[in-house]
Amino acid sequence: MDNDMTKGNVFGTLLRFTGPLIISGLLQQLYYITDSMIVGNFLGESALAAVGVSSPVFNIFIFTITGLVSGFTILVSHYYGAKDYERVSKLSNTFFLFIVVLGCVVSIVGTMAKDSILVMLNTPVEVLAPGSEYLAIAFGGIPFLLLYNLCGSMLRAIGDSKTPLYAVVLSSVVNIILDLVFINSFHWGIKGVAAATVVAQIISSACLLVYVHRKYPMFRISLRKELRDVSLFLESLKLGAPRVIQSSAASVGSLLLQNIMNSFGVDVVTAITTAYKIDSLTLLPVVNISVAISIFVGQNIGANNMTRAKEGLKKGVILAIGLAAVTTLFVVLSGFTLMKAFGVSNQVAGIGLRFFRICAVFYPIFGVQSAYAGFLQGSKDVMFTSVGDIICLASRVVLSYALAARLGADVIAISEMWSWVLGASLYFVRYRRRHSGTYGSEAELVDAEDSVVVSKD
Numbered sequence: 001m002d003n004d005m006t007k008g009n010v011f012g013t014l015l016r017f018t019g020p021l022i023i024s025g026l027l028q029q030l031y032y033i034t035d036s037m038i039v040g041n042f043l044g045e046s047a048l049a050a051v052g053v054s055s056p057v058f059n060i061f062i063f064t065i066t067g068l069v070s071g072f073t074i075l076v077s078h079y080y081g082a083k084d085y086e087r088v089s090k091l092s093n094t095f096f097l098f099i100v101v102l103g104c105v106v107s108i109v110g111t112m113a114k115d116s117i118l119v120m121l122n123t124p125v126e127v128l129a130p131g132s133e134y135l136a137i138a139f140g141g142i143p144f145l146l147l148y149n150l151c152g153s154m155l156r157a158i159g160d161s162k163t164p165l166y167a168v169v170l171s172s173v174v175n176i177i178l179d180l181v182f183i184n185s186f187h188w189g190i191k192g193v194a195a196a197t198v199v200a201q202i203i204s205s206a207c208l209l210v211y212v213h214r215k216y217p218m219f220r221i222s223l224r225k226e227l228r229d230v231s232l233f234l235e236s237l238k239l240g241a242p243r244v245i246q247s248s249a250a251s252v253g254s255l256l257l258q259n260i261m262n263s264f265g266v267d268v269v270t271a272i273t274t275a276y277k278i279d280s281l282t283l284l285p286v287v288n289i290s291v292a293i294s295i296f297v298g299q300n301i302g303a304n305n306m307t308r309a310k311e312g313l314k315k316g317v318i319l320a321i322g323l324a325a326v327t328t329l330f331v332v333l334s335g336f337t338l339m340k341a342f343g344v345s346n347q348v349a350g351i352g353l354r355f356f357r358i359c360a361v362f363y364p365i366f367g368v369q370s371a372y373a374g375f376l377q378g379s380k381d382v383m384f385t386s387v388g389d390i391i392c393l394a395s396r397v398v399l400s401y402a403l404a405a406r407l408g409a410d411v412i413a414i415s416e417m418w419s420w421v422l423g424a425s426l427y428f429v430r431y432r433r434r435h436s437g438t439y440g441s442e443a444e445l446v447d448a449e450d451s452v453v454v455s456k457d
Helices: 010-043 045-081 085-120 125-157 162-185 190-215 230-262 266-282 284-302 306-340 346-378 382-407 410-435 442-456
Strands: none
Touching (some): 010 190, 010 284, 010 306, 045 085, 045 125, 125 190, 125 284, 230 382, 230 410, 284 306, 306 346, 382 410
16 A cells, blocks of 8 residues: 555655645635635625624534544554554445435434524524525535545545545635636526535545545445444544534633633724634644644554654654744744734734734644644544543633733733643643553553543543
């Protein structure tokens, strides 16, 4: 197999895998911006608002399913590293059927409940109807979106991050072209926007499905009963469930933090929300390094090579800190200009720059946190990282509410800095306690890890 991460130069392997991930993330962000510009310019602010209010409803379902798929990715990386292609095949076939059934159920339930959810979220009356129209079509594409994500996860789990990148490029180009055609030529309005997205998902998911079927025999989908394994499927769900819980907690935490932010006035809200857009984009490479470490570690633990897995972490930490440091310099030196690019006032841009100057200094700490979290997730310790993320978020919320009166708007950046320090400390200590050579051999260490995961679940 040409995507084997258990061989070759460690640093080079991580870099080659991370590069396409970073480009994919940047392209997706660029697509979202372009798509919003098309909707806003050709259909007006009401249509843009309709898509905006629909996105959180749609994302509730997507984040949940993405969390479940993460467990599948971890498990496939382990079995692929162990060269156990039979289990990879059985797990893939079982999970494929699960995704198809789940996608259809979510599509039906989402379509039936869309109006009630929009009303429950106090959606403005003027965008309620177009928002409903958008979701009616968008939910119809859920099964194809899930297949697209599953196929991408299959490939990333075995070290292929280039093919999902090509799929992202294809999907983005098709989506943008169809946006213009459906809106300008067919005059479908908001329905055209949703239809363009669904068609792009169908095309990209079909291309990925055909590719994995032809390229990798172990991923060939079959309805034969002997190619399904419920126990493997349940193990993948156990690994994915903590991420689902963590995502749900993050949604609640975001609402609580938004409440604090709102208390400081519209300028602060505008500044910080804009700064977070820049923040999420510039830190994307660091986040992707965490994903790369997770896959690398999973394959090498599967191959019973803990020494190489640890070496991957060391090189990953260096890479994460280096990129984070460059990002720190970039946002501190150009933060004001980046803020102004969004059309905000000098006062708002100044607030955003102050946020960067306080927060960005700790980007390297975020890099350390991400690297160690990636290692723990790759070693199946997802319960600890999920609980750790929730603890960090909870401490951030508590700190924000406790010090808001004393620190003012600065508490937003300071509380986030604290959460990174806490997270990095938790994950470093966890790594040292579980992987500092307490066990006699690498095989015993892997067996001990598996037993710990089972006992926790």
